[in-house]
Amino acid sequence: MEEEIIKNNYTDAQKSRIFDQEFMPHINAMYNFAYRLTLDRDDAKDLLQDTYLKAYRFIDSFQEGTNAKAWLFRILKNSFINDYRKKSKEPAKVDYQEVETYYNSEDVDRQITPDLRVESLSNMIGDEISNALNALDVDFRTVIILCDLEGFKYEEMAKILDIPIGTVRSRLHRARNLLKEKLSEYAKSMGYKTA
């Protein structure tokens, strides 16, 4: 997206149409993303509003017919990192590289073999899965949202997150293991058999 910025010169009527027809249809998905990143309703509102205003301001660099949803998600993600992550209540970030290396080590893979059963999932009719997702580190949470909730392809995710496809794949795999681990903790605490 950033590689070749084509500047269009849309008329006001075109801008209005693009905004209504290409940007607005994604507003629920965008709000959900904002909420899952900030974990705060008010921050999510601000982040969504900022993102849509930014999208409007930079509408000339949006190419009609390209993936508006991915374009919008990327703006939202960047706004979150630049404006919200800093002031969020999340504990000071661990050096991400370190986290990634840790989670990519084989040790963790052997350690994480969540013996979770489909039956215990069907009993999770409350907020268990939502809480489990929210409890993940934001980078892991993000890939699950983009892939499992929003159906982005790995290549689109790589562009949204500015990371290589290989990292998308491994981060996603890791994120799913961690999510299952959280879910099996819930299952255990709820007293369901997990094995």
Added chain:
Amino acid sequence: MNDPSKMKHDCPNQKDCLQLLQAILDGEATKEQKEHFMKEHLDSCMPCYQNYHLEVAIRDLLKKKCTREAPQELIDSIKKQIEQNLRA
């Protein structure tokens, strides 16, 4: 369908299989990978068969429980701000 008594209970490469399985569900695997795994492996390998159903169930649960809609007043407020921008 598959007969559990004929399925193997250990998968020699469960980690790779899980990664492949996820790629298949993500729509990122090749047609050949998909066919081999879904038609041959899944019917004969119990851990992978269980993993498949677990992966599907988690995705369903995520979709059902982890989405929320934007508040209408927020949508209205964004639309209004853009209209004002257009008129400015």
